[in-house]
Amino acid sequence: MAVIEVKNLKKNFRVKLKEKGLKGSLKSMVKASYRTVEAVKGVNFEVQEGEVIAFIGPNGAGKSTTIKMLTGILYPDGGDIRVLGIDPTKERKKLAYEIGTVFGQKEQLWMHLTPYDNFKFFGAIYDIPDKEAEKRIEEIKELFELQEIMNTPVRNLSLGQRIRCEIAASLIHQPKVLFLDEPTIGLDPVVKDSIRKLIKKMNKEYHTTVFLTSHDVSDIEKLCKRVIIINNGELVMDDSMENLKYHHLNKKIIEIKLAKMADFSNFDGIKVLKQKDTNFKLEIDLKKKSIADVLKLIHSDDLIDMNISNTPLEEIISEIYRDGVKV
Amino acid sequence: MKKYLYIFRAEMMSALQYFSNLFSGFIGYFIIIFILLNLWNYIYDDPTELINGYTKTQMIWYVIITEILWKIFNGRKFCRQICNDVKGGNIAYNMNKPYSYIGYVLSSHLGEGLVKTVAYVAVGMILGKIFLGTFPSHSVSSLMIVFLSGLLAVIIDALCIIFISLISFYIEDAHPLYWLYSKMILILGTMFPVEFFPTALQGIIAMTPIYVICYGPAKLFVDFSMDSAIHIIIFQILYVLVAYALCLALYRKGVRKLNVNGG
C-alpha cells in the first residue's frame, strides 16, 4: 500500500532582490523587485508502508521544501499530495494526528520542563486520554532508554539526549509515518549511531514508515533500503540502495604495496589515484578492465599487501549530484 | 578630536539604515502631538486665553519641542548598552583603547541622535505649521541659541543616563533607576511647562535636570527672551561640567573596583 503519493508537485518562492549597500537598501524599501525561483519542479514518487526511505540532495535542492509540503507546513503551487490518503492542504489537522515530525534544527520541546512534562503536553495536543498517555510514556521510556533523564529539565540535557527526546515526543501519538529532517545534524558519531539504532528499532516494532532527509551518507547507508535523490528541484534518482550501489559501483579501488617499482599509468581503464614510492591506489573501471586483468599486471612475488574496496557511497552520490543522471 | 568624529560618523551611517524604523517613529510622534493638540483644544476655551502664562499655541509648540527631545533621548537603549558594557566586562576592554569611554559612548549617542534631530525637527515644524499656522517669532540668532540649548539638553540627558548606568558597577541592575529617571522626565518634563505644577513643586523641579533638559529649550522656543536664554544656557553649561565630572569620577572608581576584583 502506498503511504505517500506525490504527483507533479511544484513549489515556487518569490525571492526579494536586494542591491548592495545603503543605496540598495533604500531602493528596495521604496520599490522591491522580486524574482520567482522554482524550488520544486514537478516531482513524482511513492512510498510504501513500512519503508525507510532516504530523501537526499545538496543544499537548496528542494528536499526541505518537499518534506514541508508533505507535512502540511507549506502550501504547494501545483500537483497533488496524498499522505495516508489525506491531502495535507485540505485536512491538515486530520493528517497531523497520523504523522510525526522531527526537524533536527528546530526545537519542539519546552526547554524548562522535564521530558516527562513535555510528553504529557504532547499527549494533550494529540488528545490522548491521561491514562493511555501514561502507558505510552512508560513504553517509550523503555524503548528509548530515557529512565535516567526523565526528570531532568530539557535545557540541562546534552544535544544527543535532546534529539532522543524530540523523536520520543513525536511518537507519543503512535504516528503511522515519521518525517525526520536532518535528525543527526551536529551529533557526535556515537550518538548518531544510537539514534540510527533507535529509528531502526522503531520501524521494526511499530512498523512505522520513515521518511528521512540527511546530509550524512552513513545515516542513509545504515538505515534506508531506498533512496530518492533530488537536485535543483527535480528528482534525479529513485532507486533501491542495492541498485544504486550496483549501477554506480562499476568501479573498484585497489590499494597495493609492492616490493618493486611498477608502472600503471598507461592502461585504459586504470587510473592512478595516488602513488607514494611503491604504494599505489588505483581506480579500476570494470567496464574496461576486470580485477583479474589488473592482477595479471602484477608479479605475485612482488605483492606485499593488497586491499580491494568499493567506491564510497559518498562519492557516488556527489557524482550523481554533479552529473544529474536522469532516472 | 578626529576619532570622536569618526565614531560619530559611523553611528550616523548605521542610523540612516534604520530609516524605516524612523518612519514608524514619525507616526508615533504624530499621534502624540495629535492627541495633545485635541486635549489642549478642549481645555482652552478660546485662543486668547492664558493658562499659567501660556497661550494655546504656545502650549502646543511647547510639547512639539519636548516630544522631539524625548524622541532624540532614546534613553532605554542607551542605558542598556552601557549596563551591558559594565556587566559584560566590555568596559575593561575599552580601557586599553586610546580614547575615553565616556567620550566614546557620548559621541556615538550624539551621532545617532543627529539623524533623528534633523528628521524630527523637520516633522515637528511641519506638524506645527499645519496644526497651528504660525511660528513663534524668532531671529536667526535666537534660533541658533535655541538649537544650542537643545544640543546641551541632549548632552546633559546623555550624561545623566551614563551616570545612572555606571552605577551598575555597584548594584545588580541599574535599569530600575533609569526607569525612575525617565518617568520623571516624561511626566514632569515633557507634558507641561514647570509653571503648571504647584508652586512648592516648581522650586524643586527647577533644581532637577528637568529644568535644563526639557523646560529650558522648549521655553526658549515658544517665548524667547535674551535674559532667560543667558540664564538657561549658563545653567546648562554648569550642568554639563558637573555631570561630566561626576561620570568621570564614578567611571574611574568603578573600573578600579573591577580591577581589584579581577573583573
Place this chain on the structure above:
Amino acid sequence: MLTAVKNQIKVTFISVKYALMREMLNKTTFLMNVIFMILNNASFILQWVVIYSLKSDVGGYSFGQVLLLWGTAASTFGFAHFFFKKSFSLSDAITNGKLDSYLVQPKNVLISAITSDVEPSAIGDLIYGVIMLIVSGLTIPKVLLFILFTISGGITMTSFAVILASLSFWFGRADSVADTGNGMITHFATYPDGIFHGISKIILYTIIPAGIINYIPVSVMTTFDVRLTLLVLAITVGMTALAFLFFYRGLRRYSSSNLMIAKI
C-alpha cells in the same frame, strides 16, 4: 466538534501555564516586572491631576472616569499581552518561519502560535486595572461588566494585532506597521474620546478600534446600555472572525524559513 473545542481549550491552558512557569524561573525579575508596570501606569495619574486642576471636565469625563478609562486600558492591554503575547510579534514569526512546529500539530495554528508565551509585566497591567476599578467605586454590575469588557477588549486588541501581522504574508516584513498600529490603540485609549472630533472620532470607532475596546465600555460601566454592550460583543466576534480569516488566507503563502533574499 464540542470535544475538539474542549481539547483546544485544554491545550491552550497547559501552554499558558508552562509559559508562565518559564517566566517564574527567576522570581525576582518576575516580581520586578509586575511591580514596575503597576508603578509605570500609576505615574500617569500625576498628568491627570494637573489637567483636572485646570478644568473639572475633560472631554465629558470626570476625574473618576479617567481613572476607570486608564483601568480598562490597562486591563485590556494586560489581558491581551498576558494570554496572547505572541500576537504582538506574529509578524516576526511569519517572516522568519517560526510557525512550522504549530503547523504539524492537530490544533489551531493561530491559537497555538499566539499562546506560546506570556508577558509577566502584563500581570502588572491587569492588577493596575483592578486597582483603578476599585478606586472608581465598586458595584457588582460594574465588576461583571469590567470582567466582560477586559476579555472582549483584550480579544479585539489581539485580533487587531493578528490582522496587522498577517499583512506580512503578502508584503514581507510588516512588523513596524504592526507595532505602530498596536501602539496607536494604547495611545488613544488613555485619553477621553470627547476631546476628538470629526474624522478622528470616526477612525477611533473603526480603523483604530480604541472606541470599541475602551470608550464604549467606560460609558456602559457609568450608565448601563444593553445595546452598546451587545454592539461591543458583536464587534469582538466580527474582529475575531476577521483575524482568523486573514491569518488562514495568508497561511497559504507562508514560506517557512525558505524566504530568501538574493544579493546582487
